[in-house]
Amino acid sequence: MTTAVSARLSSPLARRLGGCLFLALVTAVVTGPDGSNVHPLDGVKNSLLNTRVFGFLVFGLLLFAVTSLSGRTKPIGLTQVRTRLSQAVGQRGTRPTGYLLLLAIAVLVPLQLSPAAQGSLFLDVGIYALLALGLNVVVGYAGLLDLGYIAFYAIGAYTTAYFTSSVINGKVVYPLPVHSPLLLNPFFVFPIAVLIASVAGIILGGPTLRLRGDYLAIVTLGFGEIVQILARNSDPLTNGSRGAFGVPPLSLHIGGFSYTWGQDALPYYYLLLGIVVVVMIAFSRLERSRIGRALAAIREDEVAAEASGVQTLRYKLLAFAIGASTSGFAGVLYATRQFFNPETFSLQASILVLTIVIFGGMGNIFGAVLGAVVLQGLAYILRDPIPLIGFKVPDADRFVYFGAVIMIMMVFRPQGLVPSRRRKREITMSEQGMGSADSLGSGEVSA
Amino acid sequence: MSFVDQFWQLTVTGLLVGAIYAVIALGYTLVYGVLQLINFAHSEVFMLGAFGGLFAVRALLPSGNINALLSVLLVLAGLAFGAASGGLAAFALERTAYRPLRRRGAPRLAYLISAIGASLFASNLAGKEFGRDSVNLPKDLFTYNTEVFSVFGARVSSQDLVVFLVALAMLLILDRVVSGTQLGRGIRAVAQDADTASLMGVNVERVIVRTFVIGGLLAGAGGFLYAMKFNASFTMGFIPGVKAFTAAVLGGIGNVRGAVLGGLVLGLVENYGQFFLGADYTDVVAFMVLVLILLVRPSGLLGERLGRAA
Known part of the structure; x- marks a missing residue:
């Protein structure tokens, strides 16, 4: 019975x-x-x-x-995997009209939004889209897990604060207690920040990428935490928790032409949109380049790639550094727009970027951007109660939902909203017991 | 106060905190042994155990005076409830974040990410349900900071002694379980080679679940100990979690005795480092140790011993 x-x-x-x-x-x-701790x-x-x-x-x-x-x-059989494989190898034709339409939406829609929404579009959607594009290279292309990604963003922001000053009410204001002897226009800080962030990435990744892949996750986690702790506690360098105030807005002076990005969010947004488009093009070319193919080979089978002459460590390091420098770049952009303090660069922010990449679709450039638009857009909309139901997500609870989204995606749709074809196939193949679909080492998960 | 003056006090605190790290580190090491995965959500199991034990003690606390016997009983109850909540949390975690992926044979990255999702979900849900302020044990449970005895001039309170002894007892029991019982043999067999173990009649699924639960029981009880010494809050898991992982790597991941050694060493190093760098940088010391170990001796102090645990 x-x-x-x-x-x-x-x-x-x-x-x-x-x-x-x-x-x-x-x-x-x-x-x-x-609940409360009195009545748990x-x-x-x-x-x-x-x-x-x-x-x-x-x-x-x-x-x-x-x-x-x-x-x-039904689980897909091996033969089906093979046919899908041949399908995926065929390059997808470019569809310029579709891209132009998307670009037109991205250009025109913000004009109709309220200033608050425009501000959020720059800070929450745009910057995070850029961050997600960079992390996508690390997680999506190289199959490595970087949990301290926001540390490079912090490095970018603090570098900007170090190299700039602004004049407020006739007084020169330095954002940090220490400042560079040579003060620069924020535009010139971009290359410096990118360089510093990528060097930091190489220093961090160099020793750890040699080891088992999941160690990278925990080391980057630790690194992110160290950077935040240092920023918070070394007052003589970083101003501690008071943060950096007085980074000038971006401005351009070429010959007689002069333009300053001011209080209005829209000019910032359009600049960022341009940058995002350029980065998208660059990274999609990267994916199809020799480097991209090497990374795909490492993902699918690290041992075979190594045996075929791919210098796995070098390429993983390269991907890691590209991710870090994108994050540093975004940090400069952020610093010129917004006052920042160490709390900006929390683990939560790193995880938010990761959520965006996963939700959108690992390895897919459009996925990274779409993930930022959808998730951050939802977060913005959910600040007000949902019409009809009247339910409002409390700010403090947002990460409950993000956590749930991550889990649900991993269980039901690991390839994300807009899957990269190649990534999707790799996941399917890995589920059939072929290849690993990431660079976390060849160890197989038992049972 | 020179370092020499402070040495013994730092040592006592270091060993105390280290023992708690060791208890948590065992969960990482055991799960790593059977699945070759870092269980990122282990820190939340620890946190839930702390809350479980704390709330249980508070519910059981009688009004009126507490004598020594009652206080011991309450601590034991707290430990039991903490361990139970931890075990339950670990079981639920395995069911929701790991098993569905294992059924499908998902890539390793998927496990790490889903565990991070679970961790985020659990800690923030705990914040929602239990409030976001830190919670303390009822003050009158222990006569706080009563000096019981001193070691070379270092004060050891009754509470410290309880925390240390309980942690030590759990470590010894686990060592026996892994090396001496049938379940322990199963765990070691799966850690060595899951496929072969399953051919030899080991129920791999069951071993995995039980490994998670054992890790959860320890982490839950460890959480209660930690909450007893410090306090409990929904974000309490993260830092001890990373440190316990560091301890596991320091001792050699997969190595049960290594995790214990790693925990104690890390606790000591951290406390000595704190003396020189200041309390703000305690956590930095631990992360530095992690990076250094990975650089210099990635297999840990006692060496990785997947499947040859203890």
Whole structure:
């Protein structure tokens, strides 16, 4: 009798039902009221012992119905992998009209937005799109996990603060207690910051990339933390938690022509849009170049790549440095627009960029940008209650949702919103037991 | 105060914190042994254990005076509830963030990322449910900072002694479990070669789940110890988590005794370093140790011993 019951319980259908209902209850708790440390279980109790739980259970049943009716996608056999492989090898034709349309949207839509939304479009969407493009080279192309990515962003921002000064009310203001003997226009800081960030990346990656790949994740995590701690505590250098105030806005002086990016967010946005487009073109060329192919080879099978004469360490280091320098570049841009302090460069920010890359689709340039637009756009919209339901995501809870998004994506759609074809195929192949789809070492996950 | 004057006090604190690191480090090392993966969400298991133990003690706390026996019983209850919450959290973690991926044979990067997602989810949900301020153990549970005895002039309070002894006991028990029981044999077999182990009749799935749960029990109890010494908050897991991982690498990942040694060494180094650099830089010392170890001796002090644990 008990065996019959347990057999029925472990049937795939019953398990899926259980999973769906569990998911519904978790959603009920996540969206439910807060608890407190005085009454730690009240949040859960008020979420579950409330009529609203029935709504969530119905949602769970619906989810069950939908997933059962649509049928599970069958695992793809090897022959299918082969045909997909040949499909993917054929280059996708460029579609200039589609690209122009997207660009037109990116240029025209911001004109219709409120100034607050334009500001957010630059700071939250644009900068993060640029950051995600850089991290995509590391995570998507090279298959390495960098959890201290925002540290290079901090390096870019502090470098800018070191090399610049501004005049406010007739007084010269230096952003940091120490400043360079030679003060520069922020535009000249870009190459310096890129150089410093990539050197930092090489110093950090050099020793760790030789080792097992997942060590890189934890070392970069530590590095990110060190940079933030140093920024916060070395007051004589970084002004500590007071942050750097007085980085001048970007300005251009060529001959008689002079232009300053001022308070308005739109000029910054258009400059950034131009940069993002250039970076997108550059990175898509990078992907198809010798370097990109080498990185793909390392991802798919590091040992085979090494045996075929790919200098794996060098290419991984290169990818890591490219990511770091993009992050440093974004840091300069950020510093010229916005006052910053060490809290800007938190682990959460690194993870946010990672979420964007994964959500959009690892290895896909459009995915990185789309991920930034969708996730950050959602975050912006969710500052106000959702119409009809009247539900508002509290700011403090945002990372609960980001965490859930990351997990759900990894379980159900590891290739992301707009998958890179090659990455998708690699993931499928890895699931069939061919290749590794990342550069984390050849160790296989057991069972 | 010169370093020599402070030496013994720093040593005592170092060993104390190190013992807690060691308890957490075991979870990393065990999971690394069977899956060859860093369990990024282990720090949240630790955090949930701390809350579980703390809330349990608070619920059980009688009004009125607490005598010595009662206080010991309460600490034991806290440890049990902490361990239980940790074990439960680790079980749930394995179910949701690891097993679905393992079924599909996902690439290794996917596990790391999904564990990070789980960690983010768990810690922020804990912040939502338990409040975002740090929580302390009821003050009158221990007569705080009562000097029990002194070692070369270093003060050791009754609470410190409890934390250290309990951690030590857990380490010894785990060592016995891994080296002496059937489950331990299973863990070692899977760590050595999962495919062969499964051919030899080891239920690999079950071993993996139990490894997670054992790691969770330890981390949960460790969390309670940590909360007893310091406090508990939803972000408390991150720093001790990274440090415990450092300890595991320092001792040689996959090596159970290595993790213990690594934890104690790291605790000491960190406390000595703190004396010279100041309290703000305590965490920097630990990360420096991690980078140095990876540079100089990536296999750790006692060497990696995947599958040959203890």
